Amino acid sequence: MRTDRVSRVSLxxxxxxxxxxxxFVPVGVVFWRTFEHGVAPVWDAITTPAxxxxxxxxxxVTLIAVPLNAIFGVLIAMSLVRGTFRxxxxxxxLIDLPFAVSPVVIGLSLILVYGxxxxxxxxxxxxxxxxxxxxxxxxxxxxxxxxPFVAREVMPVLREIGTDQEEAASTLGASGWQSxxxxxxxxxxxxxxxxxxxxxxxxxxxxxxVSVVSGNLAGKTQTLTLLVEQRFQxxxxxxxxxxxxxxxxxxxxTLVTLTLIKPRSDxx
Amino acid sequence: xxWLSLIVLVPLAAVVAxxxxxxxxxxxxxxxxxxxxxxxxxxxxxxxxxxxxxxILGTLVAWVLVRDEFRGxxxxxxLIDLPFALPTIVAGVVLLALYGPNSPVGINxxxxxxxxxxxxxxxxxxxxxxxxxxVLYELDQEMEEAAASLGARPFHIFRRIILPSLRAxxxxxxxxxxxxxVGEFGSIVIISGNLPFKTQVASVFVFEQIESDxxxxxxxxxxxxxxxxxxILFVLRLGARRAD
Numbered sequence: 132m133r134t135d136r137v138s139r140v141s142l143x144x145x146x147x148x149x150x151x152x153x154x155f156v157p158v159g160v161v162f163w164r165t166f167e168h169g170v171a172p173v174w175d176a177i178t179t180p181a182x183x184x185x186x187x188x189x190x191x192v193t194l195i196a197v198p199l200n201a202i203f204g205v206l207i208a209m210s211l212v213r214g215t216f217r218x219x220x221x222x223x224x225l226i227d228l229p230f231a232v233s234p235v236v237i238g239l240s241l242i243l244v245y246g247x248x249x250x251x252x253x254x255x256x257x258x259x260x261x262x263x264x265x266x267x268x269x270x271x272x273x274x275x276x277x278x279p280f281v282a283r284e285v286m287p288v289l290r291e292i293g294t295d296q297e298e299a300a301s302t303l304g305a306s307g308w309q310s311x312x313x314x315x316x317x318x319x320x321x322x323x324x325x326x327x328x329x330x331x332x333x334x335x336x337x338x339x340x341v342s343v344v345s346g347n348l349a350g351k352t353q354t355l356t357l358l359v360e361q362r363f364q365x366x367x368x369x370x371x372x373x374x375x376x377x378x379x380x381x382x383x384x385t386l387v388t389l390t391l392i393k394p395r396s397d398x399x
Numbered sequence: 400x401x402w403l404s405l406i407v408l409v410p411l412a413a414v415v416a417x418x419x420x421x422x423x424x425x426x427x428x429x430x431x432x433x434x435x436x437x438x439x440x441x442x443x444x445x446x447x448x449x450x451x452x453x454x455i456l457g458t459l460v461a462w463v464l465v466r467d468e469f470r471g472x473x474x475x476x477x478l479i480d481l482p483f484a485l486p487t488i489v490a491g492v493v494l495l496a497l498y499g500p501n502s503p504v505g506i507n508x509x510x511x512x513x514x515x516x517x518x519x520x521x522x523x524x525x526x527x528x529x530x531x532x533x534v535l536y537e538l539d540q541e542m543e544e545a546a547a548s549l550g551a552r553p554f555h556i557f558r559r560i561i562l563p564s565l566r567a568x569x570x571x572x573x574x575x576x577x578x579x580x581v582g583e584f585g586s587i588v589i590i591s592g593n594l595p596f597k598t599q600v601a602s603v604f605v606f607e608q609i610e611s612d613x614x615x616x617x618x619x620x621x622x623x624x625x626x627x628x629x630x631i632l633f634v635l636r637l638g639a640r641r642a643d
Contacts, residue, residue, distance in 0.1 A: 233582025
């Protein structure tokens with residue numbers, strides 16, 4: 132079957148060529164451009180005070196948003212899989228909204244509610260709480276965009292494991308809390324871990340929604356992704372590449388973590 | 400549920416409310432203004448093109464990753480998700496590095512419509528691949544072998560046996576790419592140059608309206624984008640229900 136082999140190889144060439152042109156070569160070029168003049172300038176570019184602050188702020192936002200998402204993601208997943216209530220199908224569909232809605236629209240929606248003229252924002256402003264152009268706004272935007280990850284990863288696992296063990300535990304006198312802690316949580320831990328890693332990656336990398344609500348004040352509300360954009364706009368291309376390379380390394384680390392979690396879930 | 404409402408539903412409702420602040424006619428005026436129309440046209444047109452290209456090349460990539468054997472396949476397979484893991488602004492920087500003014504290969508698409516399409520192809524690459532791959536794994540090869548032994552040509556086998564089983568997953572992957580592409584912002588904002596009537600997409604239009612404090616105008620176009628998202632979620636759900 133010579134023709135079979137020829138077509139197989141040519142399909143491979145087309146597929147890999149497409150991936151190379153779109154994905155591998157561009158990412159490679161950024162790393163090459165970043166380290167063109169050695170490591171020292173890169174190190175300098177990612178340790179400037181503005182960059183350090185951006186890194187800290189990104190970390191802070193992630194550390195607040197991701198645990199909240201994990202807790203509420205599990206709660207949402209439990210109530211959607213285990214609970215019965217009216218409009219469950221609707222809620223189930225709405226969970227995916229943050230993935231489908233444009234990040235800019237998400238940012239705008241938060242401004243309209245939590246901005247100084249917003250529905251809740253004006254009341255908050257009277258009490259001295261500023262959400263938009265401030266840390267809480269960044270956290271809200273981050274929670275919004277990464278909201279579905281944990282719920283979506285945990286839901287299929289919850290369906291899979293069923294309720295037998297939980298029921299057995301409760302007939303043996305376990306409280307709801309005990310049975311969650313001892314039975315449900317260990318069963319969903321891999322799905323939960325997967326969801327958390329995805330949330331972390333998204334939280335660190337979110338740009339659109341954050342850029343609308345942040346005001347992008349260097350040294351104040353500038354996250355890593357906003358720093359990349361600002362450096363680019365200021366024609367500090369080398370600086371933008373350095374910060375991009377840092378974010379790309381984080382993205383690659385995420386992928387490695389995910390593949391490390393995955394095989395264990397196959398084995399379990 | 401209160402959590403979900405406070406963070407997602409109430410803010411989105413606020414956008415809808417804001418868009419009709421000045422009545423329906425005001426909403427209509429903004430949405431049908433020449434600039435808004437041109438940005439929506441570009442967003443929707445480019446996203447359709449991207450969904451189509453993804454549908455074809457994404458399926459091809461999935462095929463090669465499942466059926467073909469070659470060195471480094473596993474690494475490539477895990478790198479497919481890179482566009483999801485990479486911040487969108489970095490995606491823009493990455494593409495500009497290769498296809499921008501300082502391109503090492505001499506291709507410069509920056510500030511053209513082509514740049515918008517390339518950026519969208521990049522960020523939506525995994526959707527079709529990832530939705531088709533599991534179906535291909537599950538697909539029984541016996542039917543194909545039977546067809547081949549009866550003398551069917553490869554193309555014929557693909558069209559008559561493989562394609563029908565893949566159709567649903569290709570369509571859902573393409574629909575997800577479309578939804579993502581229509582609202583995409585970060586990867587486009589750097590590479591497109593945002594030239595009004597030329598390379599400005601709808602999400603960038605919304606962003607600029609917010610920056611110039613015209614939240615009403617921003618909300619109006621946002622509602623159009625929101626409706627598109629809702630429509631796609633709805634269609635996907637119907638498709639999934641029918642598949643069950």
